[in-house]
Amino acid sequence: MCGNFVDSVENREKARVDGLGFERHRNLDEILREAIRIRAPRKARGLVWDDDLPTALASPLFYDQSLVFVCPHCDLVRDLGLLEWMAENDLIIPVLGGCYHAFTKETVAVLARIKHISPFAFFEVEQAWANKEGLGCLCSACTKKELADYSKLPTEARRLVESFYIGRLTELPTRIRATVIPQVNASIAAGDMRALEDLTDTIDSMVILSRARSIGAIPQFRFSKEPKRRVSSAEESKLLALSLGIGYSSKIRPREYLEVIADFKGALGFLVKDDSPNSLSRALDKVEQINTEIRGIRASRRYKLYQLGTRLLRRNRRVAIEAIVGGAFGLLATGPVGAAVGAGTVLAAETAAKDAATQAVSRVSKGPVALSAAAHFFGKSLEAVQVWRLQESIRTRSAR
Numbered sequence: 001m002c003g004n005f006v007d008s009v010e011n012r013e014k015a016r017v018d019g020l021g022f023e024r025h026r027n028l029d030e031i032l033r034e035a036i037r038i039r040a041p042r043k044a045r046g047l048v049w050d051d052d053l054p055t056a057l058a059s060p061l062f063y064d065q066s067l068v069f070v071c072p073h074c075d076l077v078r079d080l081g082l083l084e085w086m087a088e089n090d091l092i093i094p095v096l097g098g099c100y101h102a103f104t105k106e107t108v109a110v111l112a113r114i115k116h117i118s119p120f121a122f123f124e125v126e127q128a129w130a131n132k133e134g135l136g137c138l139c140s141a142c143t144k145k146e147l148a149d150y151s152k153l154p155t156e157a158r159r160l161v162e163s164f165y166i167g168r169l170t171e172l173p174t175r176i177r178a179t180v181i182p183q184v185n186a187s188i189a190a191g192d193m194r195a196l197e198d199l200t201d202t203i204d205s206m207v208i209l210s211r212a213r214s215i216g217a218i219p220q221f222r223f224s225k226e227p228k229r230r231v232s233s234a235e236e237s238k239l240l241a242l243s244l245g246i247g248y249s250s251k252i253r254p255r256e257y258l259e260v261i262a263d264f265k266g267a268l269g270f271l272v273k274d275d276s277p278n279s280l281s282r283a284l285d286k287v288e289q290i291n292t293e294i295r296g297i298r299a300s301r302r303y304k305l306y307q308l309g310t311r312l313l314r315r316n317r318r319v320a321i322e323a324i325v326g327g328a329f330g331l332l333a334t335g336p337v338g339a340a341v342g343a344g345t346v347l348a349a350e351t352a353a354k355d356a357a358t359q360a361v362s363r364v365s366k367g368p369v370a371l372s373a374a375a376h377f378f379g380k381s382l383e384a385v386q387v388w389r390l391q392e393s394i395r396t397r398s399a400r
Contacts, residue, residue, distance in 0.1 A: 006108050010100040017120040028132050032215065035121040038093060041065035043266035044273070047212040048092075048220040048237070054248040057257060058241040059220065060091045061390075064266035067117065067217060071097040072107075080110045082254055087114035091258060091265075095122060122211070126171070129214035136174025143170045143177065148185040157193045164200060171207045180206065218272055236280055240271055243287045246390045251398040260393045267386045286383075293384035294391070302378055 020034050046063030048056065053075035059066040070076050076083045076094070086092045094116040100108050127138050143166055150161045165184060169177055180203060187195040205219075212219035220237050241247035248257050271283045297303055374385045 005105060006100050009108055009112050013118045014120050017124055022124045022128055028128055031128050032125055035125050036117045036215065044269045045217040046220050047208065047217040055235045055238045057248040057254055058237050060265045061241060061261055061268045062237060062272050063269065066092045067095050068092045069097045070094045072102045077107050080106060084110050084114055085255065086258065091262065093117060126211060126214045130173040138170055140166055140170040146181050148188040150188045153188065153191060157196060160196055168203050168207050172210055176206060176210065240283060240287060244290060244387050246387060246394055249398065256397050260397060261390065264386060264390055270383060290384045290387050293380045294388045297378050297380055297388055300378065
């Protein structure tokens with residue numbers, strides 16, 4: 001029964017993709033829309049590797065449309081309820097890192113109910129993109145022929161070539177592959193296992209970049225190695241989020257964390273648009289600037305005024321509604337209430353109130369007008385105010 005169900009899902013999707021007519025010369029944008037069946041992003045589409053749960057949970061901060069690769073053993077498929085909830089709330093779109101039969105029946109049942117991208121669709125889009133760019137086909141047989149004879153390598157090195165290099169190099173368009181294979185062959189000829197291992201990160205990054213460009217996405221995040229002194233062992237997304245004090249922590253439940261950041265989808269997109277060499281170092285420099293601005297906010301006299309206004313608004317919901325709406329139209333600019341309005345107080349996030357009136361206050365306070373007012377009030381950048389607001393909300397939830 002299990003096999004029949006998975007077969008049905010896989011065969012139906014494969015037939016759908018085959019019926020799109022990729023073999024015909026067609027407009028790539030049209031093919032993309034039909035194959036992956038997702039709308040154009042409002043801010044940015046990102047391609048994310050789900051190495052762990054914190055990386056996947058933080059991804060909506062960087063992209064308003066996060067395509068997250070999921071494998072049969074990744075953290076996300078261990079909590080199918082969370083996976084389904086994230087997809088239903090448009091926080092991520094799962095991209096399968098293997099055929100349906102690689103996943104459990106329960107996982108396939110969830111995938112069948114939510115928007116996701118199959119390996120069949122993704123491969124066809126990659127190949128169509130490579131053909132359009134004049135980069136050649138993606139063929140494992142051709143790739144294997146281009147490699148030097150590795151049969152005399154030690155067993156471990158042979159396994160690395162067979163399990164990693166052939167598959168990964170096959171995913172690279174021909175023109176890009178041609179720049180990498182001479183390096184691989186030189187390492188094979190020298191029998192240099194260390195060099196082969198060192199090349200794997202670079203090739204993985206090139207694969208990510210190729211996949212991302214084929215679907216008009218920004219990779220998460222880098223395709224070249226950064227100076228080791230600047231990078232921790234964390235994934236770049238997790239590193240940036242943690243450095244800003246807004247990364248996921250086990251002190252808060254995953255769903256509560258996501259409820260906080262949902263209103264800030266794509267807010268950190270400015271940190272990841274650059275995918276050129278040393279881009280992570282530049283992003284970390286920007287993070288340091290933002291943290292300096294936030295320290296300035298908390299040290300300012302106006303921050304105390306903001307706190308006073310926050311307490312006042314919590315005690316009087318009617319005042320809160322009038323103040324927030326008035327502040328949105330520039331009617332209030334001074335005093336403790338005006339300070340709280342300018343700072344964009346998040347009432348719903350901080351008090352967990354469920355009524356529609358307080359939710360309306362929360363929505364207005366998180367809008368661009370309130371954030372811009374807060375930036376003007378404190379004399380800081382909009383980016384710093386957004387991060388500060390996130391820090392406050394996450395800290396409040398974590399303290400419960």
